[in-house]
Amino acid sequence: MADLNAVEIRNVSKIFGFGEFAFAAVNDTSVAIRQNEFFTLLGPSGCGKTTLLRLIAGFEFPTSGEILLNGENIAAMPPFKRPVNTVFQSYALFPHMTVAENIGFGLQMLGRPKAEIEARVAEMLKLVRMEELRGRRTSQISGGQQQRVALARALAPQPKVLLLDEPLSALDYKLRKDMQIELKRLQAETGITFIFVTHDQEEALTMSDRVAVMSAGRILQVGSPRDIYDAPTDRFVADFIGETNFLKGQVVSSANGIADVDTGVGGRIAAALPEGFTPQGEVTVVLRPEHAMLCGAEDAGACQMTGTLENIVYFGTDTHYHVVLSDGATAFTLREQNKPMQAARFAAGDRVGIAIEANAARVLRN
Amino acid sequence: MARQFSVRRQTGFTAIAMVCFFALYLPIGVLVIYAFNAGTSLSVWEGFSLRWFVKAFENQQVIEASIRSLQIAVVAALVATAAATMAALATTRTEPYRGLTLKYAFINQPLMIPEIVTAVALLIFFSRIKVWTGYSGLGYLIAAHTAFCIPFAYLPIRARLENMDLTLERAAADLYATPWKTFRYVTLPLLWPGILAGLMLAFVISLDDVVITEFVKSAGQDTLPTYMLGQLRRAITPEMNAISTLFLLLSICIVTVFFFVNKKRI
Numbered sequence: 001m002a003d004l005n006a007v008e009i010r011n012v013s014k015i016f017g018f019g020e021f022a023f024a025a026v027n028d029t030s031v032a033i034r035q036n037e038f039f040t041l042l043g044p045s046g047c048g049k050t051t052l053l054r055l056i057a058g059f060e061f062p063t064s065g066e067i068l069l070n071g072e073n074i075a076a077m078p079p080f081k082r083p084v085n086t087v088f089q090s091y092a093l094f095p096h097m098t099v100a101e102n103i104g105f106g107l108q109m110l111g112r113p114k115a116e117i118e119a120r121v122a123e124m125l126k127l128v129r130m131e132e133l134r135g136r137r138t139s140q141i142s143g144g145q146q147q148r149v150a151l152a153r154a155l156a157p158q159p160k161v162l163l164l165d166e167p168l169s170a171l172d173y174k175l176r177k178d179m180q181i182e183l184k185r186l187q188a189e190t191g192i193t194f195i196f197v198t199h200d201q202e203e204a205l206t207m208s209d210r211v212a213v214m215s216a217g218r219i220l221q222v223g224s225p226r227d228i229y230d231a232p233t234d235r236f237v238a239d240f241i242g243e244t245n246f247l248k249g250q251v252v253s254s255a256n257g258i259a260d261v262d263t264g265v266g267g268r269i270a271a272a273l274p275e276g277f278t279p280q281g282e283v284t285v286v287l288r289p290e291h292a293m294l295c296g297a298e299d300a301g302a303c304q305m306t307g308t309l310e311n312i313v314y315f316g317t318d319t320h321y322h323v324v325l326s327d328g329a330t331a332f333t334l335r336e337q338n339k340p341m342q343a344a345r346f347a348a349g350d351r352v353g354i355a356i357e358a359n360a361a362r363v364l365r366n
Numbered sequence: 367m368a369r370q371f372s373v374r375r376q377t378g379f380t381a382i383a384m385v386c387f388f389a390l391y392l393p394i395g396v397l398v399i400y401a402f403n404a405g406t407s408l409s410v411w412e413g414f415s416l417r418w419f420v421k422a423f424e425n426q427q428v429i430e431a432s433i434r435s436l437q438i439a440v441v442a443a444l445v446a447t448a449a450a451t452m453a454a455l456a457t458t459r460t461e462p463y464r465g466l467t468l469k470y471a472f473i474n475q476p477l478m479i480p481e482i483v484t485a486v487a488l489l490i491f492f493s494r495i496k497v498w499t500g501y502s503g504l505g506y507l508i509a510a511h512t513a514f515c516i517p518f519a520y521l522p523i524r525a526r527l528e529n530m531d532l533t534l535e536r537a538a539a540d541l542y543a544t545p546w547k548t549f550r551y552v553t554l555p556l557l558w559p560g561i562l563a564g565l566m567l568a569f570v571i572s573l574d575d576v577v578i579t580e581f582v583k584s585a586g587q588d589t590l591p592t593y594m595l596g597q598l599r600r601a602i603t604p605e606m607n608a609i610s611t612l613f614l615l616l617s618i619c620i621v622t623v624f625f626f627v628n629k630k631r632i
Contacts, residue, residue, distance in 0.1 A: 080544055094552060105541050
C-alpha cells in the first residue's frame with residue numbers, strides 16, 4: 001500500500017460563522033501528502049494553515065470535502081480515534097504528570113500493557129535525549145526540553161502522521177536552529193510522515209521535502225523548496241518567499257515554454273512560462289535579486305535593463321543595490337556577494353545596466 | 367521641601383483602617399475572651415475557666431444540633447458541589463450561545479433573590495409536600511441547603527475551568543483519550559483544587575445558615591445556628607460564647623485548608 005497517499009485533502013472547506021459573518025478559513029482546498037515525507041504548510045497568520053492541520057487532527061470538522069488517511073475517509077472521525085498525533089504550539093504538556101507519564105499517556109489510553117509502555121517511554125526518552133529528566137514535572141524543565149517532551153509524547157504511539165503546529169516559534173534563535181536539525185533527524189529515523197505548519201519561510205525551505213504555500217484559505221503552490229523559490233507561479237508565492245523583483249512587460253513572442261518579454265526599460269528578457277500557460281499582452285515577470293548583476297553604463301549593450309543606482313547597502317556577506325529603472329518608476333533590487341577586500345564598484349547616482357542570469361526570469365500566472 | 371506624594375500614605379487612611387479593623391475584630395475578641403469567664407456574666411471578668419466549654423459539651427441539645435448541622439452541611443455540600451461541577455463544565459466547555467448568560471443567572475439565582483423570599487417560598491412549598499407525603503425528615507433542609515450552596519460551589523470551579531488551557535484537553539483527545547478518559551485523567555485532576563474550594567465554601571455556607579433553616583425546619587430540627595438563636599431569647603450565659611468560639615475555630619480551620627489548597631496551584 002506504499003502507493004497510497006499518507007493524507008489526501010479533497011475539496012475541503014471549513015466555514016466559521018453564519019450568514020454575513022461566514023468566513024472560509026479553508027476554501028475548497030485539495031492536496032496530497034505522500035508517505036514518509038516532511039511536508040510543510042507555509043503562509044502568513046490567518047491563511048488557514050492551522051485550521052487545515054486541525055481538520056487533519058480532528059479538532060475541527062470540515063464543512064465540506066473529504067480527508068483521507070491512507071485511503072480511508074476520516075473527515076467525521078473524532079480525534080481520539082485518528083492514528084495521528086499533534087505537537088502543539090504551546091506544547092500542551094500535562095502539568096500534573098511527570099515527563100515519563102506525559103510520554104506514556106497515549107499508549108496508556110490505548111490500553112497497552114505496562115511493560116510495553118515503559119519500554120516505549122524509555123526508547124522515546126533516548127530518542128529525544130532526555131533520559132535523566134524522566135521523573136521531573138513538566139514545569140521544572142526548560143522550554144527546549146518541554147519541546148522535546150512534546151515531540152516524544154506525540155511520537156510514542158507511533159502515529160501514521162505527525163502534525164506539528166508551529167512548534168519552534170517559542171524557542172530562541174539558537175535553539176530553533178538545533179531543533180530544526182533534530183526534527184529532520186527524527187523524521188528520518190522514525191520514517192513517519194510529518195506535516196509541519198509554519199509562517200517562517202526559512203524553516204520551510206530548510207526542513208521540508210515539499211512545501212505548500214497558503215493564502216486566504218487556499219493552497220497556491222505545492223512543490224519542493226527549490227521549486228517554490230526558483231519557480232513561483234503565483235504573485236503571492238513569489239512575494240512571500242524571499243525577496244523578489246516584479247517587472248511589467250509585453251509578451252512579444254513565446255515558444256517552447258519561454259516568452260520574449262519587452263519590459264520597456266532596455267532590451268528584452270527571456271522568461272520561463274508556467275507549465276501549460278500561454279500568455280497574451282501584459283504579463284508580470286519575477287526575478288530574484290541575486291540572479292541579476294550590475295554592469296557599468298559602458299557595457300549597457302550586454303544588459304537587458306538600464307537604470308539609476310539609488311543607494312547601496314552593505315550587509316557583510318553581500319551588498320544590496322537599489323536601482324530605479326529607466327522608466328523612472330520601477331524599483332529593482334540586486335544582491336551581489338562580496339569578495340575579499342573588494343573596492344566599491346559603483347556609487348549612488350551612477351547610471352547602470354542590469355544583466356540577468358540565464359533561466360532566472362519567470363512569468364507569473366497572474 | 368515638598369512632601370512626597372504617596373497613594374499609600376494619605377491623611378486619615380491609617381485611622382480609618384484602624385477603626386474598621388477594631389469594629390470587625392474587637393467584638394469577636396471580647397466574645398472569645400468571655401467564653402473563658404469563670405462567672406456567669408458577659409461583662410464582668412471573674413477569672414479563667416473552661417467550665418462553659420464543659421457545659422456546652424454536656425448539653426445534649428447542643429450536641430444534637432451540632433450533629434444535625436454537620437449532617438446537613440456534609441450532604442448538601444457534596445450534592446451541591448457535584449451539581450456545580452457539572453454546571454461549570456456545561457457552561458465553560460461550549461461555544462458561547464444565546465441564553466448562556468441567562469443560564470448563569472439561573473445557576474446563581476440564590477445569590478440574587480433575597481434569602482427571606484426564598485425562605486418563605488420554601489416554607490409554603492414544603493408544607494404542602496409535607497401534607498401530601500407525610501415525610502417530615504431532614505430531607506427538606508438538605509434540599510434547601512443544597513440549592514443555595516450551588517452558586518458558592520459553582521463560582522470557584524468555573525473560575526478554575528476558565529483559567530485552564532483548553533489545549534490540554536485537546537492534547538488528551540489527540541492521544542486517544544475518549545471524552546470520559548480526558549475528563550478522568552486530565553480535566554478532573556487539574557480541576558481538583560477548584561472543586562475542593564467549592565466544596566469547603568458550600569460546607570461553610572450551609573453550616574452558617576439561619577434564615578432559610580429557621581423557616582424550613584420542622585419541630586426538633588434545630589441546627590446549631592437556629593438553636594443559638596433560640597437560646598438568645600432566654601438568659602444568656604457564656605455557654606453561648608463557648609459554642610460560638612468552637613464554631614469560629616471550625617470555620618478558621620476550614621478557611622485555612624481552603625487557603626492552602628487554593629495556593630497550591632499545580
